Amino acid sequence: MSKHTPLIPVATLALLLGALAGCGGDDDEPAPAPAVHTASNGDVFNDADAAFASDLLQHDALALVLVDLTRDADVSPELQVVADEILAVHGPEIQTLTEWLGDWDLPVPETIRDHANAHAEERGEILEIPGGDLPGMPAHADVEELEDLDGPAFEQRWLELMITHHEGAITLAEEQVEAGRYAGAVDLASAVADTQQAQVEQMQALLAE
DSSP: OOSSOOOOOHHHHHHHHHHHHTTTGGGGSOOOOOOEEEOTTSOEEEHHHHHHHHHHHHHHHHHHHHHHHGGGSOOOHHHHHHHHHHHHHHHHHHHHHHHHHHHTTOOOOOOTTSHHHHHHHHTTOOOOOTTTTSTTOOOHHHHHHHHTOOHHHHHHHHHHHHHHHHHHHHHHHHHHHHHOOOHHHHHHHHHHHHHHHHHHHHHHHHHHO
């Protein structure tokens, strides 16, 4: 080792420090806050609230389609309890979300349960699930596959799809808690995250049996 450690010139050191400081680039800049709106009824909400209401409505509608499929399938009483709990919660949620969108003068999105979709399926057309790009949403082929199953095979596939679906709803809820402004929507998102996480654990236990 030499007796004298070469020193970095001050100008060079300044350039290096500047380059390191700029490594983060625009990625380190905070995302702009969602735009805030005031509805005609006085509700103050932002774009995150609006997206959450629209997305969760489509998400809940798909869950109810999966619940409907349990009515004609041979499933265990334990799974039917889960399905009934989902129905009891999601029905009122859809009503609430629909009312919010109406109060905010926003369009209510088409869902898989709408009559227009049923007619399309009857005509043999390719049916794309509205909101199919949302986290946790199954493909239409997955729903069709489930319709053809029964007994233990149906139960296993239903649980797999519903667990994934619930995990997607939890993602939507967590994003809303982080970015939402309307207190009712933030409270609902928190409840969705807690309730559906508990149901995920319940369904995972049924799959493990």
